[in-house]
Amino acid sequence: MINVGVLGARGRMGAEVCRAVEGADDTELVAAVDQGDALDALTKADVVVDFTHPDVVMDNLKWCVGHGLHAVVGTTGFDPSRLDTVRSWLTGASGNVLIAPNFGVGAVLMMHFARKAAPFFESVEVVETHHPNKADAPSGTAYRTAELIAAARAEAGVAAPPDATTSEIDGARGADVDGVRVHAVRMSGAVAHQEVVLGGHGELFTLRHDSMNRGSFMPGVLLAVREVAGLPDRLTLGIEGLLGL
Ligand SMILES: NC(=O)C1=CN([C@@H]2O[C@H](COP(=O)(O)OP(=O)(O)OC[C@H]3O[C@@H](n4cnc5c(N)ncnc54)[C@H](O)[C@@H]3O)[C@@H](O)[C@H]2O)C=CC1
Ligand SMILES: O=C(O)C1=N[C@H](C(=O)O)C[C@H](O)C1
Numbered sequence: 001m002i003n004v005g006v007l008g009a010r011g012r013m014g015a016e017v018c019r020a021v022e023g024a025d026d027t028e029l030v031a032a033v034d035q036g037d038a039l040d041a042l043t044k045a046d047v048v049v050d051f052t053h054p055d056v057v058m059d060n061l062k063w064c065v066g067h068g069l070h071a072v073v074g075t076t077g078f079d080p081s082r083l084d085t086v087r088s089w090l091t092g093a094s095g096n097v098l099i100a101p102n103f104g105v106g107a108v109l110m111m112h113f114a115r116k117a118a119p120f121f122e123s124v125e126v127v128e129t130h131h132p133n134k135a136d137a138p139s140g141t142a143y144r145t146a147e148l149i150a151a152a153r154a155e156a157g158v159a160a161p162p163d164a165t166t167s168e169i170d171g172a173r174g175a176d177v178d179g180v181r182v183h184a185v186r187m188s189g190a191v192a193h194q195e196v197v198l199g200g201h202g203e204l205f206t207l208r209h210d211s212m213n214r215g216s217f218m219p220g221v222l223l224a225v226r227e228v229a230g231l232p233d234r235l236t237l238g239i240e241g242l243l244g245l
Helices: 012-023 039-044 057-066 080-090 105-120 140-156 214-230
Strands: 002-007 027-033 047-050 070-073 097-099 123-130 175-177 180-186 192-200 203-211 235-237
Touching: 002 012, 002 039, 002 214, 012 027, 012 047, 012 214, 027 039, 027 214, 039 057, 047 057, 047 214, 057 070, 057 080, 057 097, 070 214, 080 097, 080 235, 097 214, 105 123, 105 140, 105 192, 105 203, 105 214, 123 140, 140 175, 140 180, 140 192, 203 214
Parallel strands: 002 027, 002 047, 047 070, 070 097, 097 235, 123 180
Antiparallel strands: 123 192, 175 180, 192 203
16 A cells, blocks of 8 residues: 655645545545645655645655655746756765656647657647636646657757747747746636647648546646656656556
């Protein structure tokens, strides 16, 4: 039995994780912690799952690493500098950390296919749509997708996408993530959706993924909870490796 603690337990994702952990045969919910609660209850856990907020996740993670706990992190906001900080904490630590911007199997496959397709097209842009209660823009998934696309294109020696824009209202062309344009839409009724649009030589190729509800993330979260203790590296990014990609 894997003892699991959840940080952000009263939030949209945290509450769903609590239900998933309670519903699985091989996991037990031993601590459900939210803002203002003492973290001590988490010491009963083998694995702590964090779905909180980009502003607080670093403090939470530092605490988990300091207490030798394995951590599965879904909270977004991890740029290269934050990841370097986490790596520095993990030197000599006894717990493993897995950070994934998206636990949805389809979303992970979308990122994988986007990376594969990126060098074959002149143009590529990312459009994500989320519920209007989301704190961060662009989404962690879109940010990671753009990083992967940019790395694949750089490795293949592909030029920057053509773009003749010389006059622009601020933001009209989206955010620039490593040279890839990322557009964020906030829409009532939406959950989490992303399109990667690639184009060139008279054709457009669109990869689209839709999370219809937060249950869609749970198989990936439970997989990470089961595997995190046995991972070969102290820090793992994404669940791609766990899916054999
Ligand atoms: N990796 C993935 O597959 C997914 C990641 N997310 C990310 O998860 C994060 C949370 O998303 P939601 O659940 O929609 O947000 P939410 O706002 O519904 O829940 C966050 C919860 O964290 C709590 N919280 C805030 N500070 C805390 C602290 N210091 N200690 C403990 N709890 C604290 C809040 O009170 C709230 O209950 C976001 O960064 C979001 O982008 C969301 C969905 C899927
Ligand atoms: O806030 C959300 O809802 C989501 N956050 C993650 C992200 O920022 O990529 C994952 C998913 O898109 C849902």
